[in-house]
Amino acid sequence: MTTTAIGHNTHLAERAYRIRRNALLMGEVQGQGYIGQALDIADVLAVSYFHAMRYRPAEPEWEGRDRFMLSNGHYAIALYAALIEAGIIPQEELETYGSDDSRLPMSGMASYTPGMEMSGGSLGLGLSLAVGRCLGLKRKGSDARVYTLFSDGELDEGSVWEAILSAAHWKLDNLIAIVDVNNQQADGPSTQVMAFEPLTDKLAAFGWFVQRVDGNDLDAVVAAFDAAKSCPDPKPRMIVCDTKMGKGVPFLEAREKNHFIRVDAHEWQLALDALDAGRTA
Ligand SMILES: Cc1ncc(C[n+]2csc(CCOP(=O)(O)OP(=O)(O)O)c2C)c(N)n1
Ligand SMILES: [Mg+2]
Numbered sequence: 518m519t520t521t522a523i524g525h526n527t528h529l530a531e532r533a534y535r536i537r538r539n540a541l542l543m544g545e546v547q548g549q550g551y552i553g554q555a556l557d558i559a560d561v562l563a564v565s566y567f568h569a570m571r572y573r574p575a576e577p578e579w580e581g582r583d584r585f586m587l588s589n590g591h592y593a594i595a596l597y598a599a600l601i602e603a604g605i606i607p608q609e610e611l612e613t614y615g616s617d618d619s620r621l622p623m624s625g626m627a628s629y630t631p632g633m634e635m636s637g638g639s640l641g642l643g644l645s646l647a648v649g650r651c652l653g654l655k656r657k658g659s660d661a662r663v664y665t666l667f668s669d670g671e672l673d674e675g676s677v678w679e680a681i682l683s684a685a686h687w688k689l690d691n692l693i694a695i696v697d698v699n700n701q702q703a704d705g706p707s708t709q710v711m712a713f714e715p716l717t718d719k720l721a722a723f724g725w726f727v728q729r730v731d732g733n734d735l736d737a738v739v740a741a742f743d744a745a746k747s748c749p750d751p752k753p754r755m756i757v758c759d760t761k762m763g764k765g766v767p768f769l770e771a772r773e774k775n776h777f778i779r780v781d782a783h784e785w786q787l788a789l790d791a792l793d794a795g796r797t798a
Contacts, residue, residue: 590637641674670702685724732758
């Protein structure tokens with residue numbers, strides 16, 4: 518990729534801003550939600566959808582598409598925000614978020630939502646499903662890639678480590694896994710609930726091509742996705758992304774209990790204003 522970093526980042530920073538804004542607007546519909554996570558992962562989603570992945574917005578089931586498999590289904594609000602920005606879901610559907618009969622339920626459901634490749638909710642499954650999808654694509658002779666996002670809380674689950682083993686066993690070089698290390702989960706800081714460090718050493722020892730980046734640094738995320746795509750080794754690729762819950766809205770970044778955020782009615786506008794202030798800063 519020869520485009521300059523500066524060129525990418527102006528464009529990608531605007532996409533990330535708009536993803537964050539979409540997520541806040543959806544959160545406002547319900548008055549609550551997994552907002553901290555949507556804000557922390559917006560940069561990774563911007564790079565995924567506006568730099569790395571191949572897809573056709575008007576044809577979400579196009580056979581040649583790269584697949585984005587959301588393992589941590591409670592991050593659906595973040596993915597909807599990106600799918601809206603990508604033109605896969607119409608902007609006006611944002612107002613239906615979490616309502617009866619909406620195509621945007623609070624946890625990701627493949628059968629409801631264009632662009633949603635798997636149903637979530639029960640954590641720890643996405644990486645295994647992505648391994649299966651990668652094997653299927655290879656068997657069909659497809660050059661499409663599978664991107665899968667999972668969370669640091671999911672590292673507590675044995676099924677994730679089975680998938681890590683099997684992806685390396687089958688040399689799945691069409692798999693790019695992203696783990697969101699926000700060091701939070703429902704019961705507290707992830708590293709205190711179940712110690713997983715040194716994570717990159719462990720993953721490398723399991724046979725993966727591993728990179729670790731600041732997941733809120735667009736330059737770093739772009740470089741990591743590029744390296745993951747161009748790596749010549751017959752290995753699955755993992756990008757460990759360290760992120761900050763609530764990124765872009767300082768008063769949400771500062772909240773200690775931020776797994777599921779309730780925001781008072783008057784604070785949504787404050788959150789949008791804070792995001793705007795960061796955009797122009
Ligand atoms: C198999 C399973 N166990 C427990 C839960 C309940 N649960 C929902 S979100 C969550 C936290 C998981 O950690 P993480 O995704 O890192 O949390 P976050 O960063 O979003 O705060 C838990 C335990 C679940 N959805 N599925
Ligand atoms: Mg987490």
